[in-house]
Amino acid sequence: MKNVLVIGATGQIGSELTMELRERYGNEHVVAGYIHGADPHGELKESGPSAVVDVTDAINIECVVKKYNIDAIYNMAALLSVVAESKPILAWKVGIDGLWNVLEVARAYHCSVFTPSSIGSFGPETPHLLTPQDTTQRPRTMYGVTKVTTELLSDYYYHKYGVDTRSVRFPGIISNVTPPGGGTTDYAVDIYYSAVKGEKFICPIKKGTLMDMMYMPDALNAAISLMEADPKRLIHRNSFNIASMSFAPETIYTSIRKQLPDFEMVYDVDPLKQAIADSWPDCMDDSCARNEWDWNPSYSLESMTSDMLIKLRKKLLTKATLMSD
Numbered sequence: 466m467k468n469v470l471v472i473g474a475t476g477q478i479g480s481e482l483t484m485e486l487r488e489r490y491g492n493e494h495v496v497a498g499y500i501h502g503a504d505p506h507g508e509l510k511e512s513g514p515s516a517v518v519d520v521t522d523a524i525n526i527e528c529v530v531k532k533y534n535i536d537a538i539y540n541m542a543a544l545l546s547v548v549a550e551s552k553p554i555l556a557w558k559v560g561i562d563g564l565w566n567v568l569e570v571a572r573a574y575h576c577s578v579f580t581p582s583s584i585g586s587f588g589p590e591t592p593h594l595l596t597p598q599d600t601t602q603r604p605r606t607m608y609g610v611t612k613v614t615t616e617l618l619s620d621y622y623y624h625k626y627g628v629d630t631r632s633v634r635f636p637g638i639i640s641n642v643t644p645p646g647g648g649t650t651d652y653a654v655d656i657y658y659s660a661v662k663g664e665k666f667i668c669p670i671k672k673g674t675l676m677d678m679m680y681m682p683d684a685l686n687a688a689i690s691l692m693e694a695d696p697k698r699l700i701h702r703n704s705f706n707i708a709s710m711s712f713a714p715e716t717i718y719t720s721i722r723k724q725l726p727d728f729e730m731v732y733d734v735d736p737l738k739q740a741i742a743d744s745w746p747d748c749m750d751d752s753c754a755r756n757e758w759d760w761n762p763s764y765s766l767e768s769m770t771s772d773m774l775i776k777l778r779k780k781l782l783t784k785a786t787l788m789s790d
């Protein structure tokens with residue numbers, strides 16, 4: 466049975482990835498790695514082992530990998546696109562110095578490694594429509610620079626040392642458990658919270674701005690399915706384009722209004738977020754993922770909207786009830 470370490474287990478993806486992995490592999494086989502100040506709580510803490518894992522501390526990573534006899538590492542530690550622009554040195558330190566530590570430990574202890582890339586790894590010169598798997602990657606954000614380097618360094622460790630590295634280029638991820646922190650696509654999460662709270666939504670992204678997006682259950686399935694895929698089928702490794710839906714702000718707004726007709730949205734464009742969004746693809750070609758490891762998303766915009774509104778109503782109602790007690 467696999468023993469898995471999730472680094473960044475209290476983040477937007479890491480928190481749900483840890484629970485999904487525990488569901489599939491058994492609670493005791495999945496360790497939630499977190500940094501001081503971002504401690505796990507609730508079911509994430511109660512359902513299985515957790516340990517302090519600072520991705521910038523190689524000795525710390527090695528100790529945890531040895532203690533729990535780890536076979537697979539999901540390295541989710543990163544600063545997202547907007548916050549990385551304000552803290553570029555920290556973004557590199559966490560994203561790349563941290564990755565180097567993970568890869569060196571993985572090399573020594575024969576662990577497989579998943580370190581996500583992103584649509585942020587593409588830049589203005591990349592073809593925006595049906596962005597190819599293999600194409601120009603000249604991002605002008607520090608987030609993008611760290612993601613292209615992540616892809617190159619992960620492939621290097623596979624070809625040079627045989628470390629089993631695999632990853633996907635995540636689109637914007639939409640979820641209802643742990644809010645995202647400092648990304649360009651966060652608007653597509655925030656809009657649902659505004660809708661359920663009955664508040665007017667102030668959209669920071671311009672009308673007509675297409676970006677690849679994905680519902681969290683599909684994102685989790687992509688990561689785990691790739692890590693479980695037959696290595697003999699893989700032509701690519703770092704990183705696979707994966708796509709499920711592409712929409713602009715007015716489209717997700719319309720989807721929500723079908724269920725909440727009084728919901729209002731206005732635009733107040735954030736210049737930095739808009740510049741980053743404009744440099745990213747409109748929609749990716751994910752045929753390699755479909756051919757090499759049977760990638761196939763389940764959610765559409767409409768089914769995601771229905772599920773998000775149900776889950777957020779329940780979450781916010783529970784929160785309100787607890788606060789009134």
Ligand code: VAH
Pocket residue numbers: 545546547583584585608635636637638645647648649650651
């Ligand atoms: C961001 N949510 O906006 C992240 C993600 C593809 C977008 O990398 O930075």
